[in-house]
Amino acid sequence: MIYTDLAPGYRISRVIKGGWQLAGGHGAIDRSTSIADMFSFCDAGITTFDCADIYTGVEDMIGAFRADFRNRRGAEALSELKVHTKYVPNLDVLDNLTKRDVETAIDTSLTRLKTDRLDLVQFHWWHYETGDFLQVASWLTELKAAGKIRNIGGTNFDTARSLAMVDAGVPLVSLQVQYSLLDNRPSKKMVAAFAKAGIQLICYGSVAGGLLSDRWLGQPEIQEPHENRSLTKYKLMVDEFGGWDLFQSLLTTLRCIADRHDTDIATVASRAVLDRPGVAAVIVGARNRAHLSQNAQIAELALTRTDREEIAAVLAQANSIPGDVYTLERDRDGSHGSIMKYNLNKESA
Numbered sequence: 001m002i003y004t005d006l007a008p009g010y011r012i013s014r015v016i017k018g019g020w021q022l023a024g025g026h027g028a029i030d031r032s033t034s035i036a037d038m039f040s041f042c043d044a045g046i047t048t049f050d051c052a053d054i055y056t057g058v059e060d061m062i063g064a065f066r067a068d069f070r071n072r073r074g075a076e077a078l079s080e081l082k083v084h085t086k087y088v089p090n091l092d093v094l095d096n097l098t099k100r101d102v103e104t105a106i107d108t109s110l111t112r113l114k115t116d117r118l119d120l121v122q123f124h125w126w127h128y129e130t131g132d133f134l135q136v137a138s139w140l141t142e143l144k145a146a147g148k149i150r151n152i153g154g155t156n157f158d159t160a161r162s163l164a165m166v167d168a169g170v171p172l173v174s175l176q177v178q179y180s181l182l183d184n185r186p187s188k189k190m191v192a193a194f195a196k197a198g199i200q201l202i203c204y205g206s207v208a209g210g211l212l213s214d215r216w217l218g219q220p221e222i223q224e225p226h227e228n229r230s231l232t233k234y235k236l237m238v239d240e241f242g243g244w245d246l247f248q249s250l251l252t253t254l255r256c257i258a259d260r261h262d263t264d265i266a267t268v269a270s271r272a273v274l275d276r277p278g279v280a281a282v283i284v285g286a287r288n289r290a291h292l293s294q295n296a297q298i299a300e301l302a303l304t305r306t307d308r309e310e311i312a313a314v315l316a317q318a319n320s321i322p323g324d325v326y327t328l329e330r331d332r333d334g335s336h337g338s339i340m341k342y343n344l345n346k347e348s349a
Contacts, residue, residue, distance in 0.1 A: 001045025002299045007173040012048040012082050015298050017041045018283040019051035019058040037289040038065045044296045052086035054344035059112035084120040085109050091342035094131035102139045122176050124155040137170045158324040159190045177325045179203040182241045185325050191278040200280035209234035212269040217251045242318045250314045257307045267294050271301045
């Protein structure tokens, strides 16, 4: 595995195990099996985990894993594990959030994750014109000063709002964004601006919900209804990218590269994103350990100049996805925003 410092003294694995698929939206989840899987990821060197307050049951599951890990391997080994969560207030409460509301949410995550300090809280805001995201970010900064949060990051903010937080004194170390061979939006202006601000990218969607994989090579264009909301989301990105035929050309190119390295399409797609400027890590949306060997290969794969040139030749034919990071998804009346769920925090989460 390969590692990087996201902040001074804060080291993460550059491949991160995602937690969204453990929330149950992709099929039944067995808690004990999922916790055993987490041990397997750690043994493979993937020691950083991503979750969120809105991923129903996942913070609690990772908390149980952390307690089990400490009992089996000790406090020193536990310190190598990093758990990134998110603070995602519901759309319908943005107008009237209080500092107490924010602290209560952070305390809830602390309790679920069985820790006295959250490693990284990634802040998300559904609608810029509703409420005051800068005020809420400042409250998170105060909670960091109080010792409840180690690092603050963002999730899906655009370039201007991210820099506005920095200008307001929020010590933003990272931004979690969608970034893939299909979605080039972070490369437009965010990467250059963040290099000056010292903010690194943590990337989800590097395999486009599984579309950038061998499963879809040579397959006819998928039609609605899709088997899950993730496929719906990323099929829209294929359409923005240039359509199914161009997508198949990309898969064919990735397969040729994968053959040269004795690996698979998804590994090549993820490594190509990991190699981009400003990228600290990629998140693998692993529901279980079935693809763990491929996930670990992301760190081992070294793409050649020829590999990169072949990928670039296909991408040169693609459309540039419009807008900054998450702009399309913020249009609640558009095709991307209309499939989103905006009020996901529940008492049972």
